[in-house]
Each structure stands twice: as C-alpha cells, then as structure tokens.
Amino acid sequence: MRTLRRALRLPSARLSAVVLVVVAVAAVFGHWLAPLDPLAQDSAHVLSGPSAGHLLGTDGLGRDVLSRLVAGTSSSIVATLEAVGTALLVGIVLGIGSLWLGRGYEWASLRFVDSLQTLPYVVFVVAVVGVLGNGLTQAMLAIGLLYSPIFFRVSRAASLALLRAQYVEAAELFGATRLWILRTHLWSKILPTIAVTAAQASAECLLAVQSLSFLGIGVQPPAPTWGGMLADDLGFLAQQPWAPLIPAITIMITVGALNAIADAISDSADLLVVDASPPQPGSAQEVSDAAVAVR
C-alpha cells in the first residue's frame, strides 16, 4: 500500500490511473453507457464520418463506432483478467513449489516452463481453440498457461534470494514451518515485484487478446471487441482509411497506461531485481539463479 501511494505521486502514474479507471468503468457499465445499441445497423448511415448522431461515425454495416468501442471494453478486460489470473496462479504455485519440493520436481518444473516458452502464443491458442472449440475461457486459459513462465521465474528467483537471507535461516533454526516463513517473510517482500510483473503481463495479454479477437477467437463476431472492430474495418480501407485508427488508439492508450503504472511502481518500490527473461537453452538453472540480486 505504501508503495502504491508513493507510486501515485508521479504525474505519469496519476494520468495512467485515471485512464485505467475510465476503462474499468466502461468495462463494467459499458452496455448502459453506450449511446446507441452496438449491434443495431443503421442502413441510412453506412460508413459515415463523425457527426452529431454518431460521434465517431459508423462502420461498414452502419453500426455506431463509439457504442461498439465502449461496449467492447468489457470483453477485452475480462479476457485479460482471466489470462493474467491463470498465469499468476500457475506461475507462482509452480515457482515457489520448485524451491521446496525436491530436485526431481525442480527439474521437471523447469523443463515444463522451458517447453511453454517455446510455444508461440497465437499459434498455440489457435490450435487449442481448434481442438476444444472456440470460446473465451479455453482461449484465455491457454494464454494464461503460456504467460505463467514469467511469474514462475520471477517468484522463483525472488524467493531464492530471500531464502538465503540470514533471518530466514534463523527462523528455520527456531523451528518455523515453511508456510509460516512464506506468509511472514516471503510474501510481503515478493509482492511488489509480482505486482510490477502482473502490470507488464496485463499489457502484453491485452495486446494478445486483441490479436485473437482480430482473428475471431475468444469472442465471436458480431459481439463488439476492439480487435474485431479492426478486422471489420479492414474490408473498408478504400472508403474509410482512418477507421482502424479509432480502436488502435484506444488499445495504445490502455496498454500505455498499464506500462506506465508498471514503471511507476517499479521506480518507487524497493524491488528485488530479477531478470525474468527466459535463459538460453541449456543453462536454464544457472541463469535464473545467477540473475538475482537484492538491491
């Protein structure tokens, strides 16, 4: 909390927080806030520019662009939260487990994470959806699984540094259980690091979700999504070349705000400096163990 308050003193963080609050409001109340029905087709105004009736104009089927933009927020945000939630859960449980459950488990979990990092996420999600059927949950669980290595490496590396600290050793000598050490010493120290990683991962997941909804995966058309709007605009580039800019700029502002928040938190917290980039093949353990340093 103290870290968060300190982070919010930066002007860039305040601006991003405002942006994210607006996005969150649009995500929750989007269907009521949208000025018009996002699915209603106004055949009298197809591909019209901005006007009093349609503030951001209409698309190729005469649907109000502003309404689709506002109503499409919720699916992007829900999808991102599902994916990041899955990644957090899988990554942290496997990562902290890899320190305590013995060499065999450690080796297996490291190779498992290496394997996940070789999978290109769009190709993998397309394959998963192709086999299991198209749906937001399947697609987001698959993305979450592919993003879990980041949290695995961060939580593992951060904990590894802390477990070598003398006060943890002392607690162990006094007979503290592992769960007690996890709760008292570990959790509060690795939380800011994980928060920064989660903000960065949300930004990346949001981008991934846009690529997928562009391809019609996760949320199917005609339901409004930002990526889906880009796909619709693609057919009318000759008539309205500026139309893709509207969803594109919305995506850029949201992702930019998430990135700025991540930077602000990491600037104002005493983070454990962790290199979360995947190591070179063949040296997985050395790199993730060596790349840790407490500032």
Place this chain on the structure above:
Amino acid sequence: MSAVVAVPRPGAAVAETWRLSGWARRVLRMLVTTATVFLITSFGTYALGALSKTNPAAAVLGETATPADITRMNHQFGLDRPLLVQYATWLGHAFTGDLGTSYFTSIPVAASVRQALPVDLGITGLAALFAVLIGGTAGIAAALNGGGRLDRSVTAVCSALSTIPGFVIGIVLIVVFSATLRILPAGGYVSFGTDPVQWFRCLLMPSFALSLTLAAHIARQLRTSLVATLRENYVVGATVRGLSQRRVLLRHALRNAMGPALGILTVGVPALLSGSVPTERIFNLPGVALLTLQSAERHDIPVIQGTLLVTVTTVLVCNLVLGALLARFTPQARR
C-alpha cells in the same frame, strides 16, 4: 564486482577426460535440454488432440454413420489404442516425414506443410533481419547520443511501438503503400523461384510490420547495455590509449553489450511466429500460420497437430542455433 575465486567446477574432470571445450560442453547440454523440451511439447501437442470432444470418425463419416462404422474407422485411425502408444507411433511417423492425413481434404499434412513453410521462413527470416538492422542501428545511435534529442526520441518511439499490436502496423502500411500510393501489392504470394523481385515486393510490407515490435525490444536492450558498457573502465581506458571512437565501439563496447540484445532474439522467434498469424491473415499469405488458422476453423485435428509440431520444431532449432552462436561469440557466455 565480485571477487574471482578459483574453485574446481563440478564435472571438470569429466570434461578433461572427454577433452571437450567449454563451448562444446555448453552445446551438448543445450542439445539435451532441447531434446527434453521437444518430447514434452510434442507430447502436449498430441495429447491436445486426444482431449477433443469431437470424434474424428463421426466427423468424417457424417450423421448417417452407425456405431459399427465408427468403431471400424476408429480402429483404422488407430484411435482405440493407449495414448502413449498412439503418441509414439505418431512421433515415429513424423520423423520419417509422415504427419498423417487431413480428416477433411485427405491431403497428407506433410505435403501441405512443405508447401506452406517457405512462406513463413520468408517473412519471419526477413522480419528477423529487419529487426536486427533497425533495432541495432537505433540502439547504437541512441546510446552514442546519450540523453540527447535522438536518444529521447528513440526511447519514445520504442515505448509507443510496444503498445501497438504488430498487425495494426500492417494495416497502416496497406493504407499508405497499397491503397493510397499503389506501389506495393496489398496481399498474395509469389514463390522465390518464380520471381524473386515480386517475392520481395510481396513480403516487404508483412515482414517490416512484423519486425517493428522486436526491433523496439532490441533497440531498448542494446541502448541500455551499451550505455552501461561505455562507462566501463576498459572502454574509458581504450579511449585514453588513443584508439579511434569507431574501434572502441566495434572492438570493445559492442562485443560486450551485444549479448543481452541478441539474447532477446531467442524470445523473438516465438514472438515472430505468433505475430505471423494475424499478419498472414491480413496479407493473405498461404503460410503455416494461416494453415493452422484454417484447420482450426474446421477442427481438422491432424493438420493442427502437424503444424504445431512443425512450429515448435522451428522455434527449437532456431533457439539452438542462436544459443550456440551466442555461446561462441559473446565474451560473457564463454566463462
């Protein structure tokens, strides 16, 4: 700076009896890891198909199939055997170049992949080249400019690029160069053997669009590590000894700063292949990514498994080559 203490490394004795250099040992270890990872991912790929709720036999035979027909078809596809046996058979066939047959078109998967793969190698290869050239130039320029206007604008452009999905850049390029200026084709593909010039014209926009996100990553990483390296004592020392700025940069600073930036390429290969799905859709390029997408829409499981296996193998081979090169040419990795 940590003190260097001479501690005999575990396994040093083995290496001496084998007479392997440090580099060969690293590459050997990479091979073992890569093989393990390949087994895990290929099993995952195969098991994914088994999770499917649609029964392929029922899908192929249609609604009029009797249970007896379905049982016979299942036996013909080998779907009535244990999963591990099916996997081993599938992988064994894959090594001989047989990836099975599409449930719907009866075209061998390997034939479709062989036809599609050059497209992906073309765009991702060109994209990687662009990313290294653009990212490398921008990163070096920014680092040498240290805090100046050029440095700040490179940083700003990189931050902006990391907030756009790569395919949006593709759309912008189509608007500018195809719809407005009409100098490049908006889509389609001509093989290199048929017409190299047209091949390049077709792939120029998609690979450039694909490369920018990675170029931004490389530029940012190279700038950071180069700025740090330029402050190191040996670089200052080389400058004081009167070596030219160019020589100091190329021989001393860049060689040491390059490692982390090239390391990004190992993450970059899956990212490029990932981005190639929307890119191939936009530019209508008949590559493996588009093949995966089309067979996913039809639930054509053998094709999905085949393309995923080929994609994973491509990533692993690229990472192995990159890892071996990095271990050979960057001073840090040689320890």
